[in-house]
Amino acid sequence: MSTDTPDAPTDDPPSRAELAARxxxxxxxxxxxxxxxxxxxxxxxxTKGTLDMAYPPLILAxxxxxxxxxxxxxxxxxxxxxxxxxxxxxxxxSSVGNPNMPVPNAVAALPGMDRVTTKMxxxxxxDNDTATIEELIETSLEMGVEFQACQMTIDxxxxxxxxxYDGVTTGVGAxxxxxxxxxxxxxxxx
Amino acid sequence: MSAEYDIAETLDxxxxxxxxxxxxxxGAIDDLAPGEILEVLATDAGSMSDIDGWAAGxxxxxxxxxxxxDDVYKHYVRKTE
Numbered sequence: 485m486s487t488d489t490p491d492a493p494t495d496d497p498p499s500r501a502e503l504a505a506r507x508x509x510x511x512x513x514x515x516x517x518x519x520x521x522x523x524x525x526x527x528x529x530x531t532k533g534t535l536d537m538a539y540p541p542l543i544l545a546x547x548x549x550x551x552x553x554x555x556x557x558x559x560x561x562x563x564x565x566x567x568x569x570x571x572x573x574x575x576x577x578s579s580v581g582n583p584n585m586p587v588p589n590a591v592a593a594l595p596g597m598d599r600v601t602t603k604m605x606x607x608x609x610x611d612n613d614t615a616t617i618e619e620l621i622e623t624s625l626e627m628g629v630e631f632q633a634c635q636m637t638i639d640x641x642x643x644x645x646x647x648x649y650d651g652v653t654t655g656v657g658a659x660x661x662x663x664x665x666x667x668x669x670x671x672x673x674x
Numbered sequence: 675m676s677a678e679y680d681i682a683e684t685l686d687x688x689x690x691x692x693x694x695x696x697x698x699x700x701g702a703i704d705d706l707a708p709g710e711i712l713e714v715l716a717t718d719a720g721s722m723s724d725i726d727g728w729a730a731g732x733x734x735x736x737x738x739x740x741x742x743x744d745d746v747y748k749h750y751v752r753k754t755e
Contacts, residue, residue: 547693550700551732613689623697 526553527668533562535575535605541674542620549627558661560634567633567648572617577602625651632656679750682710688717695721696728703735706753714749725749
């Protein structure tokens with residue numbers, strides 16, 4: 485049995501035509517890999533449903549849309565409340581667990597305190613002409629933002645699809661969100 | 675004292691706060707023809723930085739000028755394409 489390595493030395497050097505074909509192939513693959521596949525994309529996962537935490541995903545979504553981004557916001561768990569037409573108008577602020585609140589936790593935990601702090605915040609929002617959650621959702625939808633309602637959470641909470649704002653996408657799950665994140669230039673979990 | 679621009683449209687977003695000045699500016703610029711200039715009147719102090727950043731990061735628009743008036747921030751944005 486020969487000790488020569490059978491493969492490498494017996495190969496003839498590739499012909500010019502073979503090399504040219506290989507170069508073409510690689511150039512094509514490179515072009516495909518670096519191609520600008522159109523618009524910039526942003527993917528946000530919204531998981532919180534308190535009044536204060538409803539704002540950041542909506543403000544960023546509408547602003548990104550103004551920049552020309554394709555935006556999807558995947559709403560899961562309490563984040564789903566933001567897309568619920570009725571419940572989104574009554575999002576609450578928690579007075580407990582927030583050290584910036586003007587009352588100590590022991591007082592904040594008293595019955596009715598969340599309502600008080602929520603009213604305070606709603607008044608500030610109105611006085612300051614800050615957009616409401618409803619306005620931000622309607623504006624974002626007009627600008628082409630895709631709001632996705634996590635199907636698992638819809639089932640978990642026992643919501644009906646028609647309880648969400650018109651234009652909200654239902655019937656989507658984590659795999660959809662993951663695909664959006666993989667394709668996106670910006671990914672945020674809020 | 676106002677600069678001399680050939681203004682096609684004026685968008686009044688006085689009173690509105692973030693993100694509305696930028697969002698409404700985007701909506702208004704979409705309705706213009708290439709080359710036309712949009713004037714934006716805002717009271718949001720953040721609009722100076724925000725509209726500057728938006729124009730820099732957005733294709734097809736160009737920030738022509740910004741002026742800080744007594745109570746109003748004026749922005750002039752040209753649609754380029």
